[in-house]
Amino acid sequence: MALFSSLTPVFIAIICVLIGIILKKTNGEKEKRGTKSKPLSRPWVDEDLKDGTDNHLEEEEVDEEWQGLEENVAHVPFSVERYSEAEMIKRSQMFYELLNKRRSVRFLSDEPVPREVIDNVIRTAGTSPSGAHTEPWTFVVVQDPYLKHKIREIVEEEEEINYKKRMGDRWVNDLKRLRTNWIKEYLDTAPYLILIFKQVYGQLPNGKKKTHYYNEISVSIACGILLAALQNAGLYTVTSTPLNCGPQLRVLLQRPANEKLLLLLPVGYPKKDATVPTLTRKPLEDIMVVM
Numbered sequence: 001m002a003l004f005s006s007l008t009p010v011f012i013a014i015i016c017v018l019i020g021i022i023l024k025k026t027n028g029e030k031e032k033r034g035t036k037s038k039p040l041s042r043p044w045v046d047e048d049l050k051d052g053t054d055n056h057l058e059e060e061e062v063d064e065e066w067q068g069l070e071e072n073v074a075h076v077p078f079s080v081e082r083y084s085e086a087e088m089i090k091r092s093q094m095f096y097e098l099l100n101k102r103r104s105v106r107f108l109s110d111e112p113v114p115r116e117v118i119d120n121v122i123r124t125a126g127t128s129p130s131g132a133h134t135e136p137w138t139f140v141v142v143q144d145p146y147l148k149h150k151i152r153e154i155v156e157e158e159e160e161i162n163y164k165k166r167m168g169d170r171w172v173n174d175l176k177r178l179r180t181n182w183i184k185e186y187l188d189t190a191p192y193l194i195l196i197f198k199q200v201y202g203q204l205p206n207g208k209k210k211t212h213y214y215n216e217i218s219v220s221i222a223c224g225i226l227l228a229a230l231q232n233a234g235l236y237t238v239t240s241t242p243l244n245c246g247p248q249l250r251v252l253l254q255r256p257a258n259e260k261l262l263l264l265l266p267v268g269y270p271k272k273d274a275t276v277p278t279l280t281r282k283p284l285e286d287i288m289v290v291m
Helices: 002-037 084-098 115-125 145-166 169-176 214-232 246-250
Strands: 137-143 192-197 201-203 207-212 261-267
Touching: 002 207, 002 214, 115 137, 137 145, 137 214, 145 192, 145 201, 145 246, 192 214, 214 261, 246 261
Parallel strands: none
Antiparallel strands: 137 192, 192 261, 201 207
């Protein structure tokens, strides 16, 4: 009994040491996991511009039984004109030559553009494929001078902060050769501004949210088609992703909460004295792999 009493403090000490080691190891693993999951600091990242493709809606928010889509869509015979090989080669070459002339133009004229042309190019963008044919896009066309100037004020205010604080020296230096900065005169002078919003979810008549599958990819494809349609019509633009401006522009344009700004396109004719950087494109062998 005396021996047991004398050894008790030793056992207690050993147990305390073991508990301490276990706790230290557990905390270390938690810190390690926390370090791994902690994202890199990127102050320039815009929440609206983040790819939300994999973000699923909360189960209670979504009507799993009905998504507002027809259960049985009628199928009809599909027939198109088929070209000869020679005609295919000719048409593909001509389309490449047309699109190869596309340039980002920052010096746009205030010369009027027929509204019907804008309607047609957006109709063309609306032919884009989308996840489950949800068509998760909204094209806001701004031609009112007051609204255009308010957009410019919002964009320039945020862009100055982006250039001076958020983007970092590397990004700013990479842009110097293109002679671009936070001053966006084209937002006033271009006859039209097209703001493309992605609908991260839809709204059903019963008030529940409707899933928009691959909304980011779907709207991005539509933007590409829109750029091609503008080039085909003889109009020019510069692709603009106004960092950290989405919420303010959404309020200004009275867009609903399910829409997030993806792209802003000033659209018009180039000024007579417009210039563009001397750039080259990668050759085919650098962008295509044939297996």
